[in-house]
Amino acid sequence: MRRRFSAPIALAALALLPLLAAPALAGDAARLADSLTWYVQSTFHTAAFGPSLYIDPISLPDGAPKADIICITHSHQDHLSTDALKKIATDKTVIVATRDCNSKLRWVDKAEVVNLLPGESVEVAGVRIEAVPAYNITKTKFHPKSNKWVGYVVSGAGMTLYHAGDTERIPEMRAIDCDVALLPLGQVYTMNSVADAADSARDVKAEIAIPMHYGMAEGTRTDAEKFAALLSGAVEVRILEPAK
Secondary structure: OOOOEEOHHHHHHHHHOOOOOOOOOOOHHHHHHHHOEEOOOOOEEEOOOOOOEEEOOOOOOOOOOOOOEEEEOOOOOOOOOHHHHHHHOOOOOEEEEOHHHHHHHOOOOOOEEEEOOOOOEEEEOOEEEEEEEOOOOOOOOOOOHHHOOEEEEEEEOOEEEEEOOOOOOOHHHHHOOOOEEEEEOOOOOOOOOHHHHHHHHHHOOOOEEEEEOOOOOOOOHHHHHHHHHHOOOOOEEOOOOOOO
């Protein structure tokens, strides 16, 4: 059994280490975006950084790639699915998650679990994973700041991916600089408007923005098309089709 719940304090030194990423090359944002598979809601997979990496995996098909790294933004059921984790976790998988996820992860005797708070980071298999704030400002009953739930900035191989998690447009986004941004469009639980999501893409200085968190319980394809129209000429938008 490799299960271990790592306390955030144990990662403090890692959080202070400088990021020694390779210089960004022309086309890196496109290469990263091309590598992404969107399954549903906020579930993405990529191997562009080297390891097989998932964020918020739910509703995965049989035969989905096994995971080296799994990042979970918070414990809501549309972001953490034990059934999905059972399909992709191996004895080498590292799960990076907020502490509230731990009660749902205790069955994971195949994987190491590392807890992060906003502002903390860890390096796994040469990939730097930084937890950044994710919360509601107006709809605070859904994702209060006090819960310390997160999005992730994932960096490696000269590329940076921002997965916003469940969040409204928040001031902390302006400190983020990414190649590709994955941003929620749902206006019931996350953003207050599609325009807020578009402004968030500008805040994080994304070269490419990809909408997520729509088409399941809230938000529509029409919202994604509006998102693209609002960013036309400023940020490239890719609307992905869910993988089967």
